[in-house]
Amino acid sequence: MAKEIVKTLCRMCDNRCGMHVFLEEGKVTGVEGNPDHPWNWGRLCSKGKAAPDIINAPDRILKPLKKTPQGWQEIGLEQALDEIADKIRQIQAQYGKRAMSAWKGEALGFNQEEEMVRRFCHAIGTPNYFSNDSQCFVCRYMAYRFLYGTGAYPFPDYANAKCIVIWGANPPAAHPFMTRMVMEGKQNGARIVAVDPRLSMIARQAHDFIPILPGTDGALALGLIKILTEKGWYDHDFVEKHAYGFEELQSYAARFDLDYVEEETGVSREAIEKLALLLYKSSPHVSIYIGNGTEHHVNGVNNSRAIASLIGLLGALDRKGGSRVLEGAGVRDMTLYEEIPLSHLDPIGADKFPVLYDQRHECHTMTAMDAILSGDPYPLRGMILTGANPASTNPNVAKVKKALASLDLFVVRELFMTETAELAHYILPSATFMERTEVFCHAPIHLLNLTPKVFSLPEVQDGYDFWHDLAHRLGAGEYFPWKDAEELNAWLLEPTGYTVEDLRAHPEGIVYQPHRYEKWKEAPLATPTGKVEFFSTYLKDFGMKGLPEYVSPSYKADPEHPFVLTTGARKLLFVHSRYHNIPRFHEACPEADLEMHPDDAAELAIADGERVSIESKIGAVEMKVRIVAENEIIRGCVHGIHSFIRDNVNEITIDSENDPISGFPLLKSIAVKIRKIKGEGSTPHQPD
Amino acid sequence: MKIITINPDICVGCGNCEYACANEQKGNFDIKNSWIRVNFYPADRVCIPWNCAQCEDAWCMRVCPAGAISRDPKTGAVLIDEGLCAGCKMCMLACPYGSIHFDLEAAVSRKCDLCGGDPQCVRACLSGALQFVEVDRAYEFRRRQFDNVLRAMPGIAKQDGEER
Numbered sequence: 001m002a003k004e005i006v007k008t009l010c011r012m013c014d015n016r017c018g019m020h021v022f023l024e025e026g027k028v029t030g031v032e033g034n035p036d037h038p039w040n041w042g043r044l045c046s047k048g049k050a051a052p053d054i055i056n057a058p059d060r061i062l063k064p065l066k067k068t069p070q071g072w073q074e075i076g077l078e079q080a081l082d083e084i085a086d087k088i089r090q091i092q093a094q095y096g097k098r099a100m101s102a103w104k105g106e107a108l109g110f111n112q113e114e115e116m117v118r119r120f121c122h123a124i125g126t127p128n129y130f131s132n133d134s135q136c137f138v139c140r141y142m143a144y145r146f147l148y149g150t151g152a153y154p155f156p157d158y159a160n161a162k163c164i165v166i167w168g169a170n171p172p173a174a175h176p177f178m179t180r181m182v183m184e185g186k187q188n189g190a191r192i193v194a195v196d197p198r199l200s201m202i203a204r205q206a207h208d209f210i211p212i213l214p215g216t217d218g219a220l221a222l223g224l225i226k227i228l229t230e231k232g233w234y235d236h237d238f239v240e241k242h243a244y245g246f247e248e249l250q251s252y253a254a255r256f257d258l259d260y261v262e263e264e265t266g267v268s269r270e271a272i273e274k275l276a277l278l279l280y281k282s283s284p285h286v287s288i289y290i291g292n293g294t295e296h297h298v299n300g301v302n303n304s305r306a307i308a309s310l311i312g313l314l315g316a317l318d319r320k321g322g323s324r325v326l327e328g329a330g331v332r333d334m335t336l337y338e339e340i341p342l343s344h345l346d347p348i349g350a351d352k353f354p355v356l357y358d359q360r361h362e363c364h365t366m367t368a369m370d371a372i373l374s375g376d377p378y379p380l381r382g383m384i385l386t387g388a389n390p391a392s393t394n395p396n397v398a399k400v401k402k403a404l405a406s407l408d409l410f411v412v413r414e415l416f417m418t419e420t421a422e423l424a425h426y427i428l429p430s431a432t433f434m435e436r437t438e439v440f441c442h443a444p445i446h447l448l449n450l451t452p453k454v455f456s457l458p459e460v461q462d463g464y465d466f467w468h469d470l471a472h473r474l475g476a477g478e479y480f481p482w483k484d485a486e487e488l489n490a491w492l493l494e495p496t497g498y499t500v501e502d503l504r505a506h507p508e509g510i511v512y513q514p515h516r517y518e519k520w521k522e523a524p525l526a527t528p529t530g531k532v533e534f535f536s537t538y539l540k541d542f543g544m545k546g547l548p549e550y551v552s553p554s555y556k557a558d559p560e561h562p563f564v565l566t567t568g569a570r571k572l573l574f575v576h577s578r579y580h581n582i583p584r585f586h587e588a589c590p591e592a593d594l595e596m597h598p599d600d601a602a603e604l605a606i607a608d609g610e611r612v613s614i615e616s617k618i619g620a621v622e623m624k625v626r627i628v629a630e631n632e633i634i635r636g637c638v639h640g641i642h643s644f645i646r647d648n649v650n651e652i653t654i655d656s657e658n659d660p661i662s663g664f665p666l667l668k669s670i671a672v673k674i675r676k677i678k679g680e681g682s683t684p685h686q687p688d
Numbered sequence: 689m690k691i692i693t694i695n696p697d698i699c700v701g702c703g704n705c706e707y708a709c710a711n712e713q714k715g716n717f718d719i720k721n722s723w724i725r726v727n728f729y730p731a732d733r734v735c736i737p738w739n740c741a742q743c744e745d746a747w748c749m750r751v752c753p754a755g756a757i758s759r760d761p762k763t764g765a766v767l768i769d770e771g772l773c774a775g776c777k778m779c780m781l782a783c784p785y786g787s788i789h790f791d792l793e794a795a796v797s798r799k800c801d802l803c804g805g806d807p808q809c810v811r812a813c814l815s816g817a818l819q820f821v822e823v824d825r826a827y828e829f830r831r832r833q834f835d836n837v838l839r840a841m842p843g844i845a846k847q848d849g850e851e852r
């Protein structure tokens with residue numbers, strides 16, 4: 001049988017590794033890493049390897065489905081789109097344009113998909129665009145942006161670093177191919193530091209592992225800043241010429257007495273002093289990567305800002321071995337924020353979290369659930385959701401389910417019948433990454449790629465065709481003038497100087513710009529003052545604290561709930577709620593678990609593998625305990641894995657307590673109590 | 689000839705190699721079907737991804753009474769012929785590294801066969817801890833590591849250049 005190889009990029013997660021797809025008679029029969037792709041040099045993680053399991057899954061939804069009193073009914077695509085368009089028109093006529101909304105998840109696409117959805121919302125007159133960015137990425141984005149005016153995070157120059165600090169991140173599970181970059185730095189002689197409440201996989205290879213109490217990262221960073229500024233261990237020249245607010249930061253940090261920091265963070269004074277010295281001695285070749293671990297706390301943005309301030313202080317910004325400021329390829333922006341501004345229509349959540357909206361045009365998903373249920377501040381009656389599963393991945397899933405089920409129109413584009421899709425009126429089959437073509441940039445290596453459509457299925461639309469067809473039915477066709485994704489790609493690429501043909505000829509991508517260091521020598525930064533803003537003039541103008549002031553997490557003051565629950569760490573085989581339906585993955589890792597310190601378990605007389613009840617102030621969930629080694633989790637802290645099919649910790653994560661700047665829920669700062677379940681014996685857990 | 693080298697300084701114990709091997713051998717992700725095994729020792733934070741060394745004078749091959757073990761002339765892998773294997777498990781005992789496993793379903797011993805020359809564990813290793821390299825380039829990373837120590841040493845590093 002003829003075996004054809006098509007080169008594309010994996011998108012089982014958003015790392016987008018170079019992939020060879022084997023096709024036999026139009027069917028995907030296998031995949032392997034593309035040895036010539038500079039991102040992954042021939043390697044694929046287990047998720048990537050199982051891509052055919054998803055593409056060819058027997059439970060894939062391949063026909064449009066409509067919910068009827070008799071259950072799901074297959075209908076034709078054109079009919080489905082007509083009915084959906086009719087309903088949208090009705091809702092918008094009755095309640096106003098803003099009563100419609102759309103939500104972009106990550107299960108289908110990412111950047112390109114996101115911009116299409118943003119475009120669609122504004123094209124039909126609603127500002128209500130939602131995504132997982134109400135609880136991911138944006139906190140750190142803002143922290144860096146306020147300080148350095150950057151669009152993407154400054155990315156560590158791992159290979160040339162003398163010291164690498166991985167703070168609240170676990171690349172092997174979350175950004176697999178960053179692991180190699182960190183380890184390359186290690187082999188080149190960098191000292192690796194990991195700061196985390198858990199001994200993450202990356203922390204196993206750190207020279208210094210610094211366990212820290214959840215949410216206290218800002219106190220540690222400010223303690224470090226105190227030492228660095230007091231001893232004069234910072235880049236005087238850089239700070240003098242390129243920074244704003246240094247004195248204010250220095251005098252604020254001076255309050256962070258190391259005895260207090262030790263008490264607050266659980267990190268010993270010696271460890272803090274040792275880290276400060278290491279940072280100083282390694283500067284400016286210090287690479288700091290901040291992960292999602294610092295985001296989900298009441299002080300997430302300011303904690304992340306305090307950590308990110310170290311980059312400027314040490315003169316590591318855009319320096320060799322420091323944090324590189326990335327340059328984009330100049331791919332066109334699809335959003336309509338200039339052409340059709342809609343902020344006057346009270347985007348959902350923009351009053352409560354004005355910075356989130358102002359910075360990102362991002363509406364707040366948790367506020368949306370309240371708005372749907374209460375009709376306050378106005379009726380939000382319809383939603384089109386694409387590749388997201390908030391009924392599993394948002395906090396307080398019971399409320400999410402209730403809210404989404406009460407919509408007048410709920411349309412879900414999906415590959416599978418998810419917890420969220422079950423609540424829909426219509427489910428539309430959707431293209432996987434192999435069934436569409438899109439532009440993708442590996443920003444850290446300045447590599448521009450175009451993925452080909454490997455194959456296609458009837459009635460299974462890619463994102464562009466869907467938004468195009470719906471916009472045209474709703475009289476907003478002028479905003480979707482391109483015939484198909486191919487034409488769109490050509491338009492998107494125009495300003496880059498590369499064409500679709502150029503990129504097709506280079507399936508391993510094109511480096512659009514060699515890296516340049518110290519660009520701040522040539523042009524001011526994109527902050528309001530043009531300088532590094534240790535004191536954020538932007539936040540000050542918003543009536544918020546200009547300095548990254550510290551606020552202690554509230555779980556510390558809750559004697560009723562003596563444990564702090566963190567959530568969100570990942571297992572290797574899954575991306576949040578995704579891939580639990582791959583039978584061979586489910587069999588390999590069938591059960592959710594709650595990681596617990598052996599001394600905590602002993603105190604509560606809990607055995608490894610025993611099911612316990614975990615209670616937060618909004619409810620209780622049962623999970624199976626995994627007792628880990630003494631140094632694998634900090635005492636008093638438990639970690640509950642999220643979004644498994646059973647025992648989902650998001651039943652007790654809280655939606656209504658948020659970081660006031662980002663609006664993020666406190667997914668890693670939840671006060672809980674843990675109860676033995678009567679008569680519950682233990683069964684040993686499966687290996688990870 | 690190529691061999692698999694391991695680097696315990698950068699292995700993060702993620703287990704992708706074990707999954708990849710199980711997938712190659714049995715089409716699933718049950719790591720009991722993996723011939724490579726990763727041991728993680730939390731107290732000293734050590735990860736060891738250990739696999740058959742394809743010994744030149746292999747204990748397993750010498751001990752096998754059925755003569756079921758031979759060398760693949762193409763890859764140098766030590767192979768067990770499942771048609772000849774009697775399931776006596778002597779090779780498991782003889783191997784000083786515990787690199788031979790028993791397949792209960794087929795009732796024969798199993799071991800790494802280098803996937804015929806493209807070992808899948810290496811193709812899955814995120815950190816780069818596993819490499820499949822020509823023997824004369826093996827453990828180059830150790831030499832590089834040592835060079836880095838020397839290069840940073842005062843008196844060796846040049847005064848004006850980048851030290852590294």
Ligand code: SF4
Nearest residue numbers: 010013016017045048
């Ligand atoms: S890390 Fe894994 S899932 Fe993510 S793109 Fe690469 S191979 Fe695919």
Ligand code: SF4
Nearest residue numbers: 699702703705737813
């Ligand atoms: S895949 Fe590589 S890093 Fe992961 S456990 Fe195996 S050898 Fe170690």
